[in-house]
Amino acid sequence: MQKTIITTTQAPAPIGPYSQAVQAGNLLFISGQVPINPATGTVEATDVAGETDQVMKNLQAVLTEAGYDFSHIVKTTIFLSDMSHFTAVNEVYGKYFTGNYPARETVAVKGLPRNVNVEISMIAAK
Numbered sequence: 001m002q003k004t005i006i007t008t009t010q011a012p013a014p015i016g017p018y019s020q021a022v023q024a025g026n027l028l029f030i031s032g033q034v035p036i037n038p039a040t041g042t043v044e045a046t047d048v049a050g051e052t053d054q055v056m057k058n059l060q061a062v063l064t065e066a067g068y069d070f071s072h073i074v075k076t077t078i079f080l081s082d083m084s085h086f087t088a089v090n091e092v093y094g095k096y097f098t099g100n101y102p103a104r105e106t107v108a109v110k111g112l113p114r115n116v117n118v119e120i121s122m123i124a125a126k
Contacts, residue, residue: 001024001025002024002025003022003023003024004022004023004024005019005021005022006019006020006021006022006023006028006062006065006066007019007020007065008020008061008062008064008065009038010038010061010064010065011033011038011058011059011061011062011065012033012034012036012037012038012041012058013038013041014031015113015114018031019031020062021062021065021066023066026125026126027123027124027125028063028066028068028072028122028123028124028125028126029121029123030059030062030063030121030122030123030124031121032077032079032119032120032121033055033058033059033062033119033120033121034051034055034058034112034113034114034116034118034119035050035051035052035053035054035055035058035116035118036054036058036114037054038058038061043114043116047088048085048088048089048117048118049088049089049091049092051116051117051118052088052089052092052093052118052120053092055118055119055120056092056093056096056120059120059122060096063122063124066124068124068126070096070097070098071098071100072124072125072126073097073102073122073123073124074102074103074123074124074125075102075103075104075122075123076102076103076104076120076121076122076123077104077105077106077107077120077121077122078093078104078105078106078107078118078119078120079106079107079108079109079112079118079119079120080106080107080108080109080117080118081108081109081111081112081115081116081117081118082108082117083106083108085117085118086106089106089118093120102122
């Protein structure tokens with residue numbers, strides 16, 4: 001199966017040896033996105049809701065570059081710095097979907113890159 005690397009300047013450049021996304025057949029695997037503003041390369045959000053919104057915008061940019069949208073998402077993984085952020089993240093995350101929600105898990109982790117509070121990865125299918 002051929003794989004295609006997906007890259008866009010509308011989402012933050014990888015901060016390690018990985019791709020923003022890889023398409024394999026009809027599947028798109030999007031690496032975890034953190035709330036870095038791609039225009040400035042910095043985290044500008046001042047709360048977890050703002051961080052989540054930037055993460056979702058970054059994911060949307062990768063999806064768009066690959067010719068997908070949120071209706072194609074089949075699985076997400078949400079990483080939180082603390083489970084106390086669960087409700088705020090859910091509220092923002094849910095605004096990007098119109099029902100038929102993807103499968104998902106949400107886990108708290110000890111730390112995230114750049115000391116952010118949320119990171120989200122996705123898998124999409126056409």
